[in-house]
Amino acid sequence: MGGVCCKEEEIDFDGEVDLNHFELLRSVGKGAFGKVRVVQHKKDQKIYALKYINKEKCIKMRAVENIIQERRLLEEIDFPLVCNLRFAFQDDENMFMIIDLMLGGDLRFHLDRQGCLKEDMVQFYVAEVALGLHYLHSRKIVHRDLKPDNVLLCEKGHAHLTDFNIAVHYNDKKPLTAVAGSMAYMAPEVLSKKGYFESVDWWSLGVMAFELLFGKRPYRGKTNEALTQAILYDDLVFPENASSHVSKACIECLRGFLTRDVTKRLGCGPTGLQDLKDHAWLKHLDWDHMETKEAIAPFIPDSKRPNFDATHELEELLLEENPLKHKKRATPKPARRRNQRRSA
Structure with missing residues (x-):
C-alpha cells in the first residue's frame, strides 16, 4: 500500500489577497519599521517588492499613524516614476504592502x-x-x-x-x-x-x-x-x-x-x-x-549582479528569529453573551 502524499494547500486567487498568493524570494532591504523582500505572484508570475512591518514593533516605536498614513497616500497615487502600491493586507503579526519592484538599486x-x-x-x-x-x-x-x-x-x-x-x-x-x-x-x-x-x-x-x-x-x-x-x-x-x-x-x-x-x-x-x-x-x-519612461537612460544597472547590499539576505537566513511565512489570521472568538438580569 502506497504512502499518502501531502496535498498542497489550494489557493483562492479570487478571495482576499494574502501572503500565500506570493512566492517569497530574496531579501533586499531593511528600514526602521520593517523589511523588504522580492516576491512573485503565484498566478500571473509578476515580480514585486514586499514591504512588511511588524505590528508589535510598530506600536512600540509609536509609528502606527505613519504606517497607516503611508498606505493611504500610496492608495491615492499612480505615476510611472513612483514605486506604486499594488496590494495591501495583513496577518496577526505583520502589515504587508506589495509595491513595484525596482531591480536597479537605489x-x-x-x-x-x-x-x-x-x-x-x-x-x-x-x-x-x-x-x-x-x-x-x-x-x-x-x-x-x-x-x-x-x-x-x-x-x-x-x-x-x-x-x-x-x-x-x-x-x-x-x-x-x-x-x-x-x-x-x-x-x-x-x-x-x-x-x-x-x-x-x-x-x-x-x-x-x-x-x-x-x-x-x-x-x-x-x-x-x-x-x-x-x-x-x-x-x-x-x-x-x-x-x-x-x-x-x-x-x-x-x-x-x-x-x-x-x-x-x-x-x-x-x-x-x-x-x-x-x-x-x-x-x-x-x-x-x-x-512615459520611453527615454533612454544614460546608465543601465548591471543585471548580472545584485544592485543592493547582500547582507540583508544573509541576515534573513542566519539571524532572523521569526522567519516570514504565510500564517492564517486567527478567527476572532464570538463574544460571550452577558447574563441577562433577572427581574425581581
Whole structure:
C-alpha cells in the first residue's frame, strides 16, 4: 500500500489577497519599521517588492499613524516614476504592502559603488525625480524625505521615488510645521520652524544632486546643532575642481535649488516645472519621453549582479528569529453573551 502524499494547500486567487498568493524570494532591504523582500505572484508570475512591518514593533516605536498614513497616500497615487502600491493586507503579526519592484538599486548604492556620478546621469535623475515630485505636489502631497536612498532605479535605469513614510498632504492656507525628514537634506524653512509647503522637496533635490555629483553634501556639521546652523546660514560653496568636473549651467541649477528664498527657488511656484524644463542645464532633455519612461537612460544597472547590499539576505537566513511565512489570521472568538438580569 502506497504512502499518502501531502496535498498542497489550494489557493483562492479570487478571495482576499494574502501572503500565500506570493512566492517569497530574496531579501533586499531593511528600514526602521520593517523589511523588504522580492516576491512573485503565484498566478500571473509578476515580480514585486514586499514591504512588511511588524505590528508589535510598530506600536512600540509609536509609528502606527505613519504606517497607516503611508498606505493611504500610496492608495491615492499612480505615476510611472513612483514605486506604486499594488496590494495591501495583513496577518496577526505583520502589515504587508506589495509595491513595484525596482531591480536597479537605489542611488545611494550606486554612489557608494561608483563614487561621484557623471553629469549626464545626474541630469537625467534630477529631471525624472522632478517629474515625480511635480505629480505629488499636484495632488497636494509633499515627500519630505528625498535623498539618494529613496530614489530607486528600474532595470532600464529610470529613477523612481519611494518611501512615503513621512509624506503628508498639505494645504496652501495652512503651512506644515513639523520638523521631519533626514536632517542633512532638510530645507532651511523646516529647521527654522516658521512653516513650509512643497518647497522643501526642491531644496532636498538640490542637496541630493550636489551629493551625487561631488560625493559630499553642500552643508555639513559634526553635530546636529552645527549642521542646523550650516543649513540656515552658511554660504553655498562648491568644491575647488567643480568647474572642471561639471558645466556652468549645472552649477547655476544647483544654486537655483539651494536658494533659501522659496520665492526664488528653482522648481517652486505655479511655473516651477516649466522653469526647470527651460533651464539651460535641462532644456535639451526629452521630458515627454522621460515621463512615459520611453527615454533612454544614460546608465543601465548591471543585471548580472545584485544592485543592493547582500547582507540583508544573509541576515534573513542566519539571524532572523521569526522567519516570514504565510500564517492564517486567527478567527476572532464570538463574544460571550452577558447574563441577562433577572427581574425581581
